[in-house]
Every structure is written in C-alpha cells, then in structure tokens.
Amino acid sequence: MSTSQTTTTEHHPALAHQFDSMAQQQGASTFGMWVFLLTEIMMFGGLFAAYLIYRIKYYDAFVAGSTSISVSWGFANTLVLIASSFTMAMAVWSAHKGKRGPLVGFLIGTMILGAVFLGIKGKEYYDKYDECHIPGHVIGKGFNAWGGCSVNNPGLGNIADEIQQHAREAGVSVPEASAMQTARQTEIFFSFYFLMTGLHAFHMIIGMGLMTWLLLRSRRGDFGPQYYTPIELGGLYWHFVDIVWIYLFPLLYLISRHKGAI
Amino acid sequence: MHFNLPLFPEQASTIAGQVDAFYLFLVLITTFFSLLIALLILFFIIRYRRRPDHEAEQIHGSTLLEIVWTAIPLGITLCIFVWGAVLYYRIENPPTNALEIYGVGKQWMWKFQHPGGQREINTLHVPTGRPVKVTLISQDVIHDFFVPAFRVKQDVLPNRYVYSWFEATKPGSYHLFCSQYCGTNHSAMIGHVIAMKPEDYAEWLASGKAEGSLSSMGEKLFQEFGCTTCHRPDSGARGPNLQGLYGRPVRLSDNRVVVADDNYIRESILNPNAKVVQGFQPIMPTFQGVVSEEGLIQITEYIKHMGTQESEPINNRSTPTQLRDNEVPMIQQELQQGGQPAPSGKKP
Amino acid sequence: MSTATTTITPVMPAKHYLNDNYGIRSWLLTKDHKRIALLYLGSITFFFFMGGLFAALIRLELLTPAGDLFTSDTYNKLFSMHGINMVFFFLVPSIPATLGNFVLPIMLGAKDLAFPKINLLSWYIYIGAAFFSLAVMVSGGVDTGWTFYTPLSSGFLRTHVALMAVGIIFAGFSSIFTGLNFIVTVHRMRAPGLTWGRLPLFVWSNYATSLIMVLATPVLAITLILLAMERTFHIGVFDPRYGGDPVLFQHMFWFYSHPAVYIMILPGMGVISELITCFSRKRVFGYSFVAFSSIAIAVFGFLVWAHHMFVAGISQYSAMVFSLLSMAVAIPSAVKVFNWTATMYKGTVSLETPMLYALGFIGLFTIGGLTGVMLAALGMDVHLHDTYFVIAHFHYVMVGGMVSAYLGGLHFWWPKMTGRMYPEAPAKLAAIITFIGFNLTFFPQFILGYLGMPRRYHAYPEEFQVLNVLSSAGASVLAVAFVLPAIYFLWSLKYGQIAGDNPWKATGLEWQTSSPPPTHNFHEVPVVTAPPYNYGSDQEVTVVH
Numbered sequence A: 001m002s003t004s005q006t007t008t009t010e011h012h013p014a015l016a017h018q019f020d021s022m023a024q025q026q027g028a029s030t031f032g033m034w035v036f037l038l039t040e041i042m043m044f045g046g047l048f049a050a051y052l053i054y055r056i057k058y059y060d061a062f063v064a065g066s067t068s069i070s071v072s073w074g075f076a077n078t079l080v081l082i083a084s085s086f087t088m089a090m091a092v093w094s095a096h097k098g099k100r101g102p103l104v105g106f107l108i109g110t111m112i113l114g115a116v117f118l119g120i121k122g123k124e125y126y127d128k129y130d131e132c133h134i135p136g137h138v139i140g141k142g143f144n145a146w147g148g149c150s151v152n153n154p155g156l157g158n159i160a161d162e163i164q165q166h167a168r169e170a171g172v173s174v175p176e177a178s179a180m181q182t183a184r185q186t187e188i189f190f191s192f193y194f195l196m197t198g199l200h201a202f203h204m205i206i207g208m209g210l211m212t213w214l215l216l217r218s219r220r221g222d223f224g225p226q227y228y229t230p231i232e233l234g235g236l237y238w239h240f241v242d243i244v245w246i247y248l249f250p251l252l253y254l255i256s257r258h259k260g261a262i
Numbered sequence B: 001m002h003f004n005l006p007l008f009p010e011q012a013s014t015i016a017g018q019v020d021a022f023y024l025f026l027v028l029i030t031t032f033f034s035l036l037i038a039l040l041i042l043f044f045i046i047r048y049r050r051r052p053d054h055e056a057e058q059i060h061g062s063t064l065l066e067i068v069w070t071a072i073p074l075g076i077t078l079c080i081f082v083w084g085a086v087l088y089y090r091i092e093n094p095p096t097n098a099l100e101i102y103g104v105g106k107q108w109m110w111k112f113q114h115p116g117g118q119r120e121i122n123t124l125h126v127p128t129g130r131p132v133k134v135t136l137i138s139q140d141v142i143h144d145f146f147v148p149a150f151r152v153k154q155d156v157l158p159n160r161y162v163y164s165w166f167e168a169t170k171p172g173s174y175h176l177f178c179s180q181y182c183g184t185n186h187s188a189m190i191g192h193v194i195a196m197k198p199e200d201y202a203e204w205l206a207s208g209k210a211e212g213s214l215s216s217m218g219e220k221l222f223q224e225f226g227c228t229t230c231h232r233p234d235s236g237a238r239g240p241n242l243q244g245l246y247g248r249p250v251r252l253s254d255n256r257v258v259v260a261d262d263n264y265i266r267e268s269i270l271n272p273n274a275k276v277v278q279g280f281q282p283i284m285p286t287f288q289g290v291v292s293e294e295g296l297i298q299i300t301e302y303i304k305h306m307g308t309q310e311s312e313p314i315n316n317r318s319t320p321t322q323l324r325d326n327e328v329p330m331i332q333q334e335l336q337q338g339g340q341p342a343p344s345g346k347k348p
Numbered sequence C: 001m002s003t004a005t006t007t008i009t010p011v012m013p014a015k016h017y018l019n020d021n022y023g024i025r026s027w028l029l030t031k032d033h034k035r036i037a038l039l040y041l042g043s044i045t046f047f048f049f050m051g052g053l054f055a056a057l058i059r060l061e062l063l064t065p066a067g068d069l070f071t072s073d074t075y076n077k078l079f080s081m082h083g084i085n086m087v088f089f090f091l092v093p094s095i096p097a098t099l100g101n102f103v104l105p106i107m108l109g110a111k112d113l114a115f116p117k118i119n120l121l122s123w124y125i126y127i128g129a130a131f132f133s134l135a136v137m138v139s140g141g142v143d144t145g146w147t148f149y150t151p152l153s154s155g156f157l158r159t160h161v162a163l164m165a166v167g168i169i170f171a172g173f174s175s176i177f178t179g180l181n182f183i184v185t186v187h188r189m190r191a192p193g194l195t196w197g198r199l200p201l202f203v204w205s206n207y208a209t210s211l212i213m214v215l216a217t218p219v220l221a222i223t224l225i226l227l228a229m230e231r232t233f234h235i236g237v238f239d240p241r242y243g244g245d246p247v248l249f250q251h252m253f254w255f256y257s258h259p260a261v262y263i264m265i266l267p268g269m270g271v272i273s274e275l276i277t278c279f280s281r282k283r284v285f286g287y288s289f290v291a292f293s294s295i296a297i298a299v300f301g302f303l304v305w306a307h308h309m310f311v312a313g314i315s316q317y318s319a320m321v322f323s324l325l326s327m328a329v330a331i332p333s334a335v336k337v338f339n340w341t342a343t344m345y346k347g348t349v350s351l352e353t354p355m356l357y358a359l360g361f362i363g364l365f366t367i368g369g370l371t372g373v374m375l376a377a378l379g380m381d382v383h384l385h386d387t388y389f390v391i392a393h394f395h396y397v398m399v400g401g402m403v404s405a406y407l408g409g410l411h412f413w414w415p416k417m418t419g420r421m422y423p424e425a426p427a428k429l430a431a432i433i434t435f436i437g438f439n440l441t442f443f444p445q446f447i448l449g450y451l452g453m454p455r456r457y458h459a460y461p462e463e464f465q466v467l468n469v470l471s472s473a474g475a476s477v478l479a480v481a482f483v484l485p486a487i488y489f490l491w492s493l494k495y496g497q498i499a500g501d502n503p504w505k506a507t508g509l510e511w512q513t514s515s516p517p518p519t520h521n522f523h524e525v526p527v528v529t530a531p532p533y534n535y536g537s538d539q540e541v542t543v544v545h
Helices: A022-059 A060-069 A070-097 A100-130 A159-169 A176-219 A227-255 B017-046 B063-092 B198-207 B213-224 B262-270 B295-304 B327-334 C024-028 C033-061 C070-089 C094-105 C116-138 C154-157 C161-188 C201-233 C246-263 C265-281 C286-303 C316-344 C354-378 C378-384 C387-417 C424-452 C461-494
Strands: B097-106 B108-114 B117-119 B123-127 B132-137 B143-147 B152-156 B160-168 B172-178 B193-198 B249-251 B257-259
Touching: A022 A060, A022 A176, A022 C161, A022 C201, A060 A176, A060 A227, A060 B063, A070 A227, A070 C070, A100 A176, A100 C154, A159 A176, A159 B172, A176 C201, B017 C316, B017 C354, B063 C316, B063 C354, B063 C378, B097 B123, B097 B143, B097 B295, B108 B123, B108 B295, B117 C378, B123 B132, B123 B143, B132 B143, B132 B152, B132 B295, B152 B160, B152 C378, B193 B198, B213 B295, B262 B295, C033 C070, C033 C094, C033 C116, C033 C387, C033 C461, C070 C116, C070 C161, C070 C387, C094 C116, C094 C161, C094 C201, C094 C265, C094 C387, C116 C161, C154 C201, C154 C265, C161 C201, C161 C354, C161 C378, C161 C387, C201 C246, C201 C265, C201 C286, C246 C265, C246 C286, C246 C387, C265 C286, C265 C316, C265 C354, C265 C387, C286 C316, C316 C378, C354 C378, C354 C387, C354 C424, C378 C424, C387 C424, C387 C461, C424 C461
Parallel strands: B097 B132, B123 B193
Antiparallel strands: B097 B108, B108 B117, B132 B160, B143 B152, B143 B172, B172 B193, B249 B257
C-alpha cells in the first residue's frame, strides 16, 4: 500500500477533527479497512467450513454438482475479476500520481468489469433456474435433478442421467436408484452454491455502489496525491472480493472435476 | 407444597455415588476458594480501611506470587480434568453384556421397546443389578434423555443413534426428563424409569402383551421389504451376507474400514450409497420414508441376531464383505494404530 | 494523602459537550463519542428493563409447579426473548458502547474515536436492529430459546425465527463496528508518551473485547443467515430431513457464542481494575499479568466452544480436548481475581458505592467462574448440562459479574459524564440490596440444578417448588435494586451535587479534564510521562500539559 502521502502544515480540507495529521488519518483508515476485511474473512470462512464439511459427507453428490455447473463461465468470471482488480490497482496508482483522467477511467473500467461479472453470474443463475437446480421449492421451478424438470426435454438438468452416463463411460454400471439418490443429495450442493456465490455477488453489488460513490467524488476532484485514502480503501475492498472469488472458483467448480465430465 | 429440602437426587445407579463424590470435591474447591477470596477481602477492607494518617504502599507486584497462583489453580484444574475425564469415560462406555433397550423420542413423548417386543410410553422398566444400554433416536427435533437419579444424560438426535447406559441399584420410580428444549410441551415430555428387582422385572416382561420379540418383528419386516432378495448367503447374491455382520469391521469400496454398528446399519438402509461394501455394486434402493424409526430398530435387532445360532460367521466367496477370520486381527491392529476406527455413530 | 489540599467548591464548566449544541439534530447527528455513549445508555437501559420484565414474568410463573400463568407457547417465548434481549441488546453492547465509548478516547488522550461517523452508524444499526426485534417480539416473537437449536428452529416452529435472526445479525454488525473502532483507536490514537505499558487496564480489557467482537461476531452472522435461508427457502443446511446436520449448527453457533460470553465479562473486568485501584489508592498488583490475562482470555476463549456440547453427540475424544482447554481458560480469570485482591493489601480502602459493586463482583464472579470449572469437568457436566445449575452459573458471571461491574462503572464515571454526583446513601443501599437479591435469586438454582430440574421448563415436579419460590422472592428484591439507580440517577441530573473535575481523586487522563468534558475532550493535547495508577504520595497529577 502506498504511504507517500505528505502532511501539509495547513489543515488539509479532508483532515477529520479527531486526527492530528493526514498521515495519522491515512494510517488509521487503512488499518480500519484491514480489520473490517478480517471480519469478512471470518464470515466467509464460516460458510466455507460448512461447505467443506458437507463436501466430505456427500462426496459423490458434490462431485456431480460441481460437474453440472459451467467451468467455462466460471473461468471467464475469474478472468474478468482479475482484470477488474488490475484496473482498480491502476485507479489507485492514478490517484496517487494525481492523474484525474486515468483515475476516472480506471474506475469506470472496474465498474464495467464488475458489471460483466454480475451479468455472467446472472446467466449462470438463469441456467440453473432453467435446469431446475435452484434448491428448495420457494424460488424457481422446484428442485429437480432427476429428469422431471421439463416434459419436452427430459435430459434438462438431469444429473441422475449424467451420473449414470459418466459411470458407463468409465466402464462401471450405476443403477438408477443409486443415481437418483445422489441426484437428490445435490440439492445441498446447490444450496451452498447459491449461498456462497450469492453472498459474494451481494458483496460485489456493494462494491459497485462504493465504486459509484468514488467515481462521483473523483470527477468532482476530491482526490489528489495528498489525499486519496477512500480510493485506497475501495481498492482494498475490491481486491478482497476478488480474492474470495479466487477461493470460490476452485472450491465450487474445479475440485474433483477430473472425476466428472468436461 | 413440599417442605423437605433435598440437596441431592437419590443415588440409584452404580455411577451416581461416584458422580456425587466428584461433585462434593468440586463444591469443596469452589467453596474453599470463594471463602478464601471473600475472607481476604473482608480482612483487607477492615485492616486497610481508609484512615487520615494512613497511606497505601505502592506495591508493583511479585512475579513469584503470580507463578504460584497460576500454577496452583492450573494443577487443581488439571486434577479436576483428569477425574472428570475418567468418570466421563465410565459414564459413556457401557459394558459389553448390557441389556439393550431402544428408545425413540418424539415431540412430546418417549417410546421404548424392549428386546422381547414389549413397548412402553413415557415409562421405562429396567432390572436392577444389570447394565442397561438404551439406544436412542429422535423422530423430529433434538431431545435429551435425562435421569437425574442415575446421573446420566444424552442428547437424542434425529437421524443418528446415540446411547446412554446405566446400572440401576435400587428399585424405585425415578424421574425421566427431556432436557433439550424441544418446543411447546418440552416440560411435559417427562416420565419415569422404574427399576425393579430382576425377578419382578422378569414377571413384568412376561405379563406384557408383546407381539413378539423385536428380532422376530424385524425378521418380518426384513421379508416384507424384500431384503432377502439380495442379502443372501449364497455366492450369487447381489447384496452382502448379513449373518454375523453386527459389530465386525467391514471394508468399503473406497478401502475405508468401518465397524458395522447400529448407525452403520441404519444409514445403509436409508442412504445405501454412503458406504458401499467392497466388491458390491451400489444398487440398493433407499428405504427413506418407507420404514419408521421403530421399524429400523426392529430390523437392526434382527440383523444383530442373525448368525448367532452358528458359532462362526460364514466365510465363503459370497461374503467378501466379511473379512476372513485370519484377516480380522490384522485389521484390528491397523485400526488401533491410528487408522480410523470409524465407528459410524459418533462424530468429532 | 500528604499533599496539602485546598478545598475549592466545584463548579460546572461553562461550556461542555452537553451544552455545546442544542436540539434534537445535534444529538441524532452527533459525531461526539460522548453523546453517542449517552444515546447508547438510554437505549440499552430500555432493553435491560425489557429483558427484566420477561424475567419477572418467568419467575412469576415458576412460583407454582403447574404451568398455570401462561400457556406453554407463551412461556417458551418469554424465556427466548429474555435471553435474546439480555444477551444481544443489553450485555454485549453494555459497557463497551456506553462506558467504553465515553471514557476510552479520553483515557487515551484522544479527541474522539478513530471513526466517529462509524460510531454513530453503529448506534443507528443497534437501534434499528433492537426496535426491529422489538416489533418482531410484539408481533409474536420467537420460542426457539436464545440458542436457536436446529432442527427445532429451522423446521418445526411457526414463529418469526427468520426475522428475529435478521435483527440479531444487524445487532452483530453494530458490535463489529464498535470493536473495529476501538481497535484502531487504541493502536493509532494514543497521546504522546502513552505506551501500551501505561494504558489503563480498562483500555486493555476493551481492546481484548474488541478483538473478540471483530473475529467472532461474523461467524454468528453467517450461522443465522444460513438458518434464515433454510427457513425461508426450505433448503437443507441443518435439518436432517434435507440431509443437514443439526450438530453443525451447534458448532457454528457456539463458535461465536462462547467468545461472546467473554465479550460479556472482559469489559466488566476492566472496570473492576479501575475501581479497585482508585478506592484502595494503590497501583494495581501485577499490571502486566492483568493486562495479558485479558488477551489470554480472548485467545483461549476461541478454543473451547464445544464444552456447550459435551452430551450433544460429539466424540469422546473431542470432549476431552475441549474439557482440557476449558480448564486452561479459567486460569487467567483466576489470576485477575488474585491480583485484584492483592491490590487491596496495604492499600487504603474506602467503601463508596463503586467499590461496593467492585467487591460484589469479585465475590460473585469467583463463584460463577468456579462453577464454570465444575461444568467444564466432563463427568460432572453429564449430570448438570441443561439444568438450572447452568442457569445459576451464567447468571452469577453475567449478572453478579458483568452487571455489577456495569453499575459500579456507571456510578464511578457518572460525575464525569454529567458533572454531578449521584446521592451516596441510596446508592449504597441499592448496591447492598442488589447483592442480597441476586444471591437469593440464583443460589437456590444451583441446588435445583443438581436435583435435576431441567432448563426451560414451564412446569416442574412439586418437590422443586420451595427452591423456586425462594428464587422468585429474590428476583423481586433484585428488581427493586435495579429500579433504584434509575430513579436516583435521574434525580441527580437536576439535584446532584456538582462533582468537579476529579471527585474521586483518581488517576487516569479522563480525570484531568473537566466534568463534563469539553466536546473535544481536552483543551490541550496531554502528554503522559507517568505509569498508570500512579497513586502515590508525591503526585496526584499524572499529566504534564
């Protein structure tokens, strides 16, 4: 994190009354953001721990579930987010260098990439809705992973069939009852899929809100080399949300994929 | 209104006296240290009370004293831990010859089944002088089987067998409480454990109208549900032979070794794909929603008694699940050396 | 006291934080930590009496063995809402958000907390959460117990579980923001010369509390989110009918809720350190040990959660590990008790009201803590788990401990906050009545617990009645004891004696500024050169301006 903000002898307009110097303010603010991110790690951590425990308990079902979500779109999203972290880092650099134009540009870029991420996520959610993989029976068409989703297209979202098919390709025969049972258990996988990616997406949306506010302030000329702490803090938050995805992607999409198809 | 003021429940089991002795020790320690602090404080506030000519002596501290009053409490708490752990071990681990009774908790009653098929609701008759192991499960939410006079307690979970054991010493009628909040009539989910002298207990058993022993009822279900189609002793059987299975180690398709206990059997009926026996295909359908908890208990009893007429379990090609007799010691050693013993019930 | 004292009649400072600005907006949009502390004070007092009302109704019902005053469902709601109110809307914020908010920045020589706007936001989140929960309570409440065990709460009750969970989640965020603020303030805003080794122990305790708030509360948030999701969308996380594991809920819940009990005692311990030193006019015995024991409690507190689950179906090996660790967590608390007692040795002790509460704390906390050790012993817990023994234990530490400390601290810093003294005689009386009422209420519950009376029982066997009647009688005395301070504190606002800067002649930066303090706390930045609790004959003053 850059620390080369200089303190001026006069009262910088952005210096809050409780602080003695801009350096103290900047140090305290970034420290505060790190502590906040620590709390977020604890929150996601609890969710990840529960996910891992159920993965061990329902291993086959989780493998089947992982296989049924699109690794291509997930990978695309990973690239999008990493790119957005890059644009965010460039925004912070621009602010540090006092370049307002690039700052605004990179913030916009970050927001565009964030929107792309959310759009792809929306598409993935829609696919799951279509395939009747939304758990529970309150939202969506009602969970059905064994062929009863669409009358016209019995293969849609039919995880039971996929399990049997993969087994056949591996030279093993899995009877229908067994595949049905595993398919039923994928509902827990999808519960966690939606909870984890949903919580993450919720944080992304909050991030988009933060970016909007930072964008408006940047355009107004609030930031310069002496003071760009909010941009720094926004950057920290954005990077954090990116890192959560870096953990989510392998845990949800990639683990044990070699045992499934694609 | 009762005016006698008891401090202890009756001691009606073999472990009760030991628990009370431990309690007394703990109360003594608590009382001793509480009194010590209280008296010291009382002494200090009098002896060193504020007086006009009196100044405080600014004492920084004493590392030696800190070490002493850290080490002594640590030593005492470690003793408490050890005593508590030993007692706990005794409370949790039943002897092998225990009489097995089954209990199902549901909102808001207890249902017990004796091996001979006798059933009770909210009352449990047990003999004195003999260890009794109650295997428990819940039909809905978490309950708790608590008999204060025996000093035993166990949360009763849905979907998983747990057990509690005791050996009653005194005939009498003792409170049975549900002590895990379970909804509206939690405080009404109470009953009595009635301990009887063995002769009286036998009489009571004989007088009850039982449909047949648990095991025979289980055998009926075993046939009704078509289990015999696959679970046969012959070599072409599609399912593992269950004779002599109960309590023995089983090797699964992923090479894990688990012990075939109550939880294993129940899980295999409700969720057959969770643990597939090595050498067999995952073709068994689930009976979730088809068989009741009591039914599961009866089937488990039947399986326990399968093969007890013969002195040795069958060892032939159709039973790859059964580890050969000469393999068993090796596996047991493997288990002891810290490969997971995996009793499928208790979870960390 | 050998320094010559000239008696000056104390006067109220002309301008201070209370009269600096008038109008409701100046309060509702304030950034002043002192005003925010008072906003919290009003709010948590309201919820304390709310929780107290539920307690009174519970004790009323338990006068008779039959469940004849309320229906079972109502009774179940009463104890659930008593617990939720007291834990989340009173105890967790109590000392940190009121006394901590007020005094901590001044003790550090700072003008305010690091993030005043977040401090105000924290209060708004609290108020929003608390009144939302109140609305939920009024419109039917929950009957899950404050512990929300599944699958009862996730699939078998028709009450407003998800909504209540939302209220508690938001209250948790209030807690997180307070903790975050304290941590950054203590790290970054200490006055010149105020090293960690010179910090008052109240700061150390609140710092340790803040660590717990920040690390543990998010886990509660996610646990309750999962519960709410399960209830609302019928997905399986904890309900075995959907393949979930109810014991997992308990692990996740207690992972927060055990450290939470240390949130609910550490600030109290910090207050006691301040009171014992001031009223013995003596530096604390073993400062470093007391300071580090706070940190030790915070750290160890995260390692013992499953001692709430010894009979829940965990393995015997886990149980042994957690029992052993639970013994370890008791030690730092014992060290504190010994150090406080030793502080009085060769001191010069006076028994004003704050000291009475402090002494009550030490005695009652010792009993409460040691009964906790009893519960941590495996063989003992099997019999005592989920009985009234546990209820007695935690009320000894939370009410006998924390609430006593809170009242002691409130009396101690009241002159600083308001510029006026409370009336000493009624206050002493209230302290004594509290002690008597408390013991009468909760001591019989230890006996009831060993006899086997389970928790959360609406009706109970007849033989338990005598002890229950004793307990309810004590509760009525305790109620009086809690109402008295409310009355005389309010009275003192108008008629209390003017206090002056330092009525207790205490050390600590907060006593070097006026009572009430100016909005910016100090007229000049203080510089600290002396150790804490510098009660010696040579100097009363610890600050060089």
